[in-house]
Amino acid sequence: MTNTPSILVVDDEKVVRDSLTKWFLQDGYDVESADSGAEALKRLQVRKRDLILLDIKMPGMDGMELQQRVKEIDSGATIIFITAHATIDSAVQALKQGAFDYVTKPVDPDYLSHVVANALRQRTLAIENERMRDSITSASRAEEIVGESPQMKKLFELIDTVAKTDTTVMIRGESGTGKELVARAIHANSNRRFFPVVPVNCGGLAEGLLESELFGHERGAFTGAHYRRKGKLELADGGTLFLDEVGNISAKTQMDLLRVLETKQFTRVGGNDVLRTDFRVVCATNSDLEQAVKQGTFREDLYYRLNVFSIVLPPLRERRSDIPLLANYFVKKYALQMNKAVTGLAPDAMEQVVQYSWPGNVRELENAIERAMVLGTPPMLKASDLPFQMTNERGRIRTGTLADIERAYVTEVLERNRWNISRSAEELDIDRVTLYHKIDKYGLKKPS
Amino acid sequence: MSGTIHVLNGSGVDTGALGATVRRLHEVFHAAVELHPFQPDLTRVFDPSRSQYHSSGVLKQMLDDLSAHGNPADKLIGLVDVDLFIPVLTFVYGEAQLKGRCAVVSTFRLRNELYGLPPNERIFRDRIEKECVHEVGHTYGLVHCRDTECVMRSSTYVEEIDLKGSLMCPACDEKRRGLMSD
Ligand SMILES: [Zn+2]
Ligand SMILES: [Zn+2]
Numbered sequence: 001m002t003n004t005p006s007i008l009v010v011d012d013e014k015v016v017r018d019s020l021t022k023w024f025l026q027d028g029y030d031v032e033s034a035d036s037g038a039e040a041l042k043r044l045q046v047r048k049r050d051l052i053l054l055d056i057k058m059p060g061m062d063g064m065e066l067q068q069r070v071k072e073i074d075s076g077a078t079i080i081f082i083t084a085h086a087t088i089d090s091a092v093q094a095l096k097q098g099a100f101d102y103v104t105k106p107v108d109p110d111y112l113s114h115v116v117a118n119a120l121r122q123r124t125l126a127i128e129n130e131r132m133r134d135s136i137t138s139a140s141r142a143e144e145i146v147g148e149s150p151q152m153k154k155l156f157e158l159i160d161t162v163a164k165t166d167t168t169v170m171i172r173g174e175s176g177t178g179k180e181l182v183a184r185a186i187h188a189n190s191n192r193r194f195f196p197v198v199p200v201n202c203g204g205l206a207e208g209l210l211e212s213e214l215f216g217h218e219r220g221a222f223t224g225a226h227y228r229r230k231g232k233l234e235l236a237d238g239g240t241l242f243l244d245e246v247g248n249i250s251a252k253t254q255m256d257l258l259r260v261l262e263t264k265q266f267t268r269v270g271g272n273d274v275l276r277t278d279f280r281v282v283c284a285t286n287s288d289l290e291q292a293v294k295q296g297t298f299r300e301d302l303y304y305r306l307n308v309f310s311i312v313l314p315p316l317r318e319r320r321s322d323i324p325l326l327a328n329y330f331v332k333k334y335a336l337q338m339n340k341a342v343t344g345l346a347p348d349a350m351e352q353v354v355q356y357s358w359p360g361n362v363r364e365l366e367n368a369i370e371r372a373m374v375l376g377t378p379p380m381l382k383a384s385d386l387p388f389q390m391t392n393e394r395g396r397i398r399t400g401t402l403a404d405i406e407r408a409y410v411t412e413v414l415e416r417n418r419w420n421i422s423r424s425a426e427e428l429d430i431d432r433v434t435l436y437h438k439i440d441k442y443g444l445k446k447p448s
Numbered sequence: 449m450s451g452t453i454h455v456l457n458g459s460g461v462d463t464g465a466l467g468a469t470v471r472r473l474h475e476v477f478h479a480a481v482e483l484h485p486f487q488p489d490l491t492r493v494f495d496p497s498r499s500q501y502h503s504s505g506v507l508k509q510m511l512d513d514l515s516a517h518g519n520p521a522d523k524l525i526g527l528v529d530v531d532l533f534i535p536v537l538t539f540v541y542g543e544a545q546l547k548g549r550c551a552v553v554s555t556f557r558l559r560n561e562l563y564g565l566p567p568n569e570r571i572f573r574d575r576i577e578k579e580c581v582h583e584v585g586h587t588y589g590l591v592h593c594r595d596t597e598c599v600m601r602s603s604t605y606v607e608e609i610d611l612k613g614s615l616m617c618p619a620c621d622e623k624r625r626g627l628m629s630d
Contacts, residue, residue, distance in 0.1 A: 019504070019534040025546055027602060028591040082536075106498075106538045110604035196596040196611050209565075217564070225564030227557065230605040239596070 005120050006047075009033040010040040010066065011055040011082060016105070020053065027113070037061030041069055048074045051119055055082045056090050056102075064094060071098065078123045080115060082107075110230075145181050146329045147322040149429055151314045155182070162309050163189035170246075170306050171284040173313030176361030179284035180244060182311065186282055187240040195239030198279075200232045202253075203245030210253055212269050221270025233266055236279040246306060247287035247298060258302045281306065316358040316365065321429045323354045326362060330369035331381065341378040348383040351405065407442040410435075419446045450479045450628055451521030453584060456486030456510070459527040459555045461576065465569070466527075469577040472614055476581050476599075476621075477588070477628070479523075486526055495533070503532035503543040503552055510550045523587050525580055526552040541579055541603070544586035547627075551583035558606060575606060578614045585616070589627045593620050 007029050009020045017033040024031040034040040037060060040052070052070060056063035063081055070077050081102035083091045091102035100119045103112055147155075162169055163186045171179045180199060187197040205213060212221075216231025232241060249257065260266045261281065265274050283306050292298035316323065328344055335342045345353060349372075358364055368387050376385035410428065417423040425435040438444075453473050457466060463483060474481045493505030510526050532540050532554040541558070544551035558575040560568050581599045593600040598617035603609040616624060 015535045019536050022546065023534075023537070026544075026586055026591055028593075105536055106533070107536060108538045108604075109540065112537070113602065113604055194594060194596075198611065212565075222564055224561065226562045229563045229565075230607045232607075235605075235607055235611060 004028065004030045005050040006030040007032075007051045007053065007116075008040060008043060008049040009053045010035075010037065010058075010063075011053075012036060012058045013055070016055065016082070023109075023112075024116075037063075037066040037069070040066060041073065044070060044073050044077075048077070050078065050123055051116065052077055052079045053082055054079055056087050056094065057084070064090060064097070067094060067097060067099060076123070078119050080119055144329075145178060145185060146326050147319060148325060149319040149322045151319050151429070152322060155311070155313070158311050159185050160189065162186060162311070164191075165309075166190075166192075166280055168280070168306055168308040169282045170308070170310045171282065171313065172310060173284075173286060174315045174359075174361055175286050176363030177313040177315060178362050179286075179313060180242065182313065183240070183242040183244075183282040183284065187242075187280075190240070190280070192239050192280055195237070196235060197240040197242055198232045198236040199242040199244060201244045203248040207250045207253060210249070211256070214253070214257070215266055215269055217269035218271040221268070225270070228268070231266075231268060233260060233277050233279070234268075234275060237277045239279055241279045241281050243281065243283040243306075245285060245287075246283040247285040247289050247292060251297075251299075254299045254302050258299060258305065261302075261305050316361045318427050319429055320354060323358075323365070324350060326365055327353050327369060330366050331373065334370050334373040338373055340373060342373060342376060342381060343379050344381070346380040346382050349381050349386060352383050352386060355405070355409070403442075406438070407444075410438050410442065411444055414439075414444065414446075450477065451519050451523065452480040452482055453477060453523045453525065454518075455481060455483045455580070456524060456526045457483060458486035458488055459529040461527065461529070461555060465573055466576070468573055469580050472577050472581055473525075473584060476614075476616060477584065477624070486528075488526065488528065490528070490530055498533060499531075500533040500539065501528070501530045503534055503540055503554070506532070506552045507543060507545060507550045510552070520549075522549070523584055524550045525584055525587075526550070527555060527576070527580070528552060529555045531556045541609075542583045544583040546586050546591070547589040548587055551580075551587050553579045553583055558609075563606070571610065574614070575609050578603075578609050578612065581614055581616075585620070585624070588624060590616075590620055590623060593617060595619070 007024050009017055009024070009031065010033070011017045011020070012035055014035070017035065021031050021033050032043065034043055037058060054063040054066055061069070067079055070079065079099045081091050081094050081099050083102050083104050085104060088104065094102065100122070101115050103115055159182060169186060171182050173179055184197055187193060200213060202210060212229060212231065214231050214233055216229050216234055217225055219225060219228050264278060265276055267274055289298055289303055289307070293300050293303050327350065331342055331344055334340070353365070353368070371387055372381045372385040376382065413424050413427050417427065421432055421435060425432045428435065455466065455470060455473070457463065466483060470481045470483055473479070488506055488509050490501055490506070492509070493502045495502055506526060506528060510524050532543065532552065534540055534543065539557065542551060542553035553576070555576055558579070559572055560566060578599055585600050590600050592602040595601060595617040596611065597613045598620055599612060599614050600616060600620045601612045603612065
């Protein structure tokens with residue numbers, strides 16, 4: 001990597017030089033140090049640096065004087081001063097004379113990283129981008145969204161389209177349909193992929209905790225808070241904030257959240273500093289938000305801010321043709337994880353899996369396969385390895401030939417949809433002509 | 449031969465709780481991992497003005513005490529439960545010798561209770577695991593990575609440790625293989 005940013009640390013104290021040099025080395029920078037102003041100038045004459053950290057107080061030539069001399073060699077030099085508390089006044093003076101910023105010893109590691117990153121970004125935006133591109137090879141890792149049904153193909157297209165924008169996305173779907181995977185896929189294919197995707201489960205936390213989770217808190221904000229906590233809004237800076245179960249947020253937090261979405265500013269709990277953050281929002285819910293808005297339990301303004309682009313995930317029972325694909329995918333996954341030579345499902349097991357109604361959707365299917373993988377023996381999973389729930393109620397086992405099963409199932413779907421052909425065909429994931437053929441083939445009749 | 453990774457537990461965390469860390473170190477570095485008790489003389493590295501312990505001092509003790517014996521290819525990772533610092537920074541979660549033999553990780557700031565949150569043993573163990581893999585990674589010569597899920601991503605807040613994974617991204621793993629075969 002020839003584009004690694006270079007840093008020169010100038011300090012007369014060996015321990016400061018050494019620890020900063022080490023810190024920057026581990027951060028992947030090209031770093032050297034000098035123990036005096038004269039030494040620093042010598043080194044800069046040989047090679048300019050992207051960033052120079054100067055101790056403001058050194059014997060001989062002090063930081064202020066060195067700053068002037070450095071600017072004579074490299075007028076565009078980016079300089080950050082290192083100060084002790086006692087020398088803050090001179091640091092402010094240095095800023096007036098063109099220093100980029102200053103840090104006070106001992107410095108908070110997070111603050112140091114930010115100041116350095118900001119300085120470098122300002123100086124060489126291009127280099128920084130290059131570095132990020134270099135270090136990340138596969139941005140959009142293949143995620144566990146599996147499917148070849150028309151519904152899923154359409155979903156992949158939607159993800160692709162919306163990922164390239166910075167629009168707020170609302171993902172709707174029953175629990176277990178993989179809403180978080182979709183959120184991650186959107187992030188992984190967006191321009192924000194070099195920054196984190198930060199999930200927040202809004203449903204699982206008490207109001208006070210959710211507030212601290214989102215906004216962070218200052219040391220001493222409440223009993224037991226001995227250290228500052230970084231909230232999810234801050235962690236998501238540059239990236240994507242994924243608000244799961246967004247329908248469960250309390251009235252107060254809804255208001256706070258709305259304000260952040262509008263202003264991109266917030267304060268930590270117990271703090272005064274106004275912090276800026278820049279993230280994209282992807283949210284998900286399986287509740288009826290429209291109803292909640294009508295009932296007044298969900299703010300209408302927040303609803304409109306979140307529901308800009310909506311993606312609906314189909315329940316598994318509406319894309320049955322994907323079930324064998326998914327089942328085999330999970331078999332492969334757990335075979336690898338458990339180091340078990342299972343290669344697939346025996347026909348009777350596959351039949352049951354395809355027939356079952358999967359109220360818990362893909363997650364339930366994955367759990368069922370995982371469990372069967374524990375019980376089963378290679379090479380194939382048997383029907384008896386599957387969890388017992390499949391044998392009762394909605395997923396009752398059908399016996400007979402494939403034709404018998406198909407006939408029974410088509411009848412069931414038609415009845416459920418009151419013989420609405422379009423809707424039934426959609427649920428069966430076949431076109432209307434094919435459905436008419438099947439009705440004809442099995443001699444099915446609409447009850448009069 | 450890649451040598452053995454010795455986990456020196458001076459943290460008071462019970463051995464059973466370090467099982468995942470040991471397994472993960474083995475999985476990531478393909479090296480034998482051994483767990484030992486560890487009793488560094490922390491009074492020698494205590495800074496009364498900061499009420500913290502100088503991490504470089506702990507590393508030096510580990511080197512002095514232990515490098516006399518053992519395979520030079522071995523790595524030593526010390527676990528302590530006191531708050532560590534290096535002079536320019538307010539604190540560190542750990543310190544490693546880049547391309548060296550020793551690393552130290554503090555469990556002190558990894559506990560939820562310190563942030564006024566309910567204790568969570570699973571999160572605590574995950575954090576130890578990630579920080580150990582991260583610091584050992586430095587001893588093999590790996591530097592920080594920008595991949596948001598890579599264990600070599602730098603974390604300056606515990607919440608950032610939680611966001612990353614405990615495995616190396618493909619790029620870092622590739623580098624690791626190169627560095628370990630040198
Ligand atoms: Zn590190
Ligand atoms: Zn990496």
